[in-house]
Amino acid sequence: MDKYSRNGKILITVLGGWFGLHHYLNKNYKMGVLYTFTFGCFYIGWIIDIVKVLKDKTTSEDVQMKEETPIKNEVNNNSINDNVTINNEVPVIDLSAEYQKVKTLDMPKDYVTIDVETTGLDFNNDRIIEISAIKYINNSEVDSFSYLVNPNMKLSETIIRITGITNEDLIDKPTIDEVLPKFINFIEDYTLVAHNASYDFKMITAECNRSRLDVIKNKVADTLVFAKRYYSKKEVENYKLETFKKYFNLDYQSHRALADCYTCAYLYQQCLEKYKESMPQLNDDEVKALEIVKDILQKNNLDTSALRGFLLSSNVLSISIFYSIFKIKCRGKLKYILFDSSITEESYDFSNFELAAPSKSENSNFRILYSDVNELYELEKIIVDEYLKTKNSADYYIKEVSSGKRNFDDYLLTGYKI
Structure with a gap:
């Protein structure tokens, strides 16, 4: 229905959605037939489609401009934080699927904590401006890695306020395609540990994809998952990394990648201790x-x-x-x-x-x-x-x-x- 205006799409979906008219116009004939014989999947699917089309701000003019203007990277409307859909220059990659392959609940004693700061939350349009990692062997720090990155775009006032990183800080810094090979070399094959790890992994993976680098295959552990198991809502009001920094009285800067790596490591080690305490004592x-x-x-x-x-x-x-x-x-x-x-x-x-x-x-x-x-x-x-x-x-x-x-x-x- 891309050729129709937004109001036209709404009208088609509201009046004809119960028998699948919008699906037929989108050439999704199987779904159209299903809607025809189930009254829009018993009206529930029809109602969901109406909500979707009401939320969609795209117009026919937008679609025409999008088709005529070469865009290096695009994100699907319904999965801005999940799937990156890229033109012929860069392979298409499903970030959620990649994360599912590597996420783990193992809690090793040798690992690398990672964190990124970015220009925003969109895996397609936003870029990494800082990437850091700390390597631990037997829970002891042995090495660290940290780079500011030039994203080739201006930072918003919000990002400057949150991170304290300015455009001037980044203007002479290396770009992500220069930094990522060094990062990949640093992490080797260690398990990666991050707080809300899905976000960090997907952003790094999207940047790897844009830089024509292989997707990282390291196992990824999420301290957010561990924290929810080992700390109750009576102990902490929420599970943000900032909250745990205050809970543990850690004197680290917030929203800077290297400092957040240290906070994440401390939280991980506390969770690891709680896990060990819960283990049965075997002979x-x-x-x-x-x-x-x-x-x-x-x-x-x-x-x-x-x-x-x-x-x-x-x-x-x-x-x-x-x-x-x-x-x-x-x-x-x-x-x-x-x-x-x-x-x-x-x-x-x-x-x-x-x-x-x-x-x-x-x-x-x-x-x-x-x-x-x-x-x-x-x-x-x-x-x-x-x-x-x-x-x-x-x-x-x-x-x-x-x-x-x-x-x-x-x-x-x-x-x-x-």
Whole structure:
């Protein structure tokens, strides 16, 4: 409907939207047919479309000008903070999809905190004016990186007021295509940590794309996610980085990239401590059992990022990837392994082990007795098979249950992690 005026679009959608007229005019025939036979998807879709067209300020003149004027980068109207749609000079890239590939809930001790200051919030039209990073090994700072960047555009008074960065500060600074290769070299393959990390990652990725650089593949952890888990609203009024700076009494400047990296690092380290405090206290054999299972899975090219250990009230360790793969008792005189009741004595070769009757509450056909935890290596086949079965169940739950992804994310921040 681009050839119609804004008022024309509104009129078409209001009067003909219930049977999909606006979709037919946009040559979206499948959606048009769907609207025709469902009365605009039972009027709900029609109403949503009316709201969208009322919010759309684009006119036919705007569209004509947009088509006639070469624009290096454009952003879709409905996803200004998500998708960058670029002309033939620069490849199209979906920023949200890229972020989904790299985001993680892992909390490593070796990482790089990152932060950017920009001319605004639009991933297409705005640019980075400052980029900083601090590298930590075992939670100790080992190196830092910080550059002011010439965006080749004037800063608004709002940005100058918020950041304290002026146009004069940037006029002789390198451009982002000069700075990004140095930044990529600095971060290596470390996990990147940022507050509201989606924004920083997407802005850096958009700039990489404009500079013809490969998208960064580093894992990205978000302190905003961790803070919401470990700090209640009774402790902090909101989860802004500025709020945590005040909460921790940190004497860092706000809205400057390097200072925000330090604040982010401090918050991350506090969250990491809270995570460690919540981890069960395992003995040496229990930790070794987790390490052996991780080794077995990795040798079989299986993902171990969700592997966790949970100490049950019976002093039995459950080795899990959301659901339990198997249980092992490492405490006391009697040491044994439990697989679920689907495993029978005929299922696998247990000839090297002594089997014993389980208790009534153990949901297993037998106990596999052992004397040394390294004997787990002899059960590699069954461990791999049970992992695959368990992972399929977990994947189905995450995908099909409405709260599945949220519950899985909560799970990843619990238990003992190797």
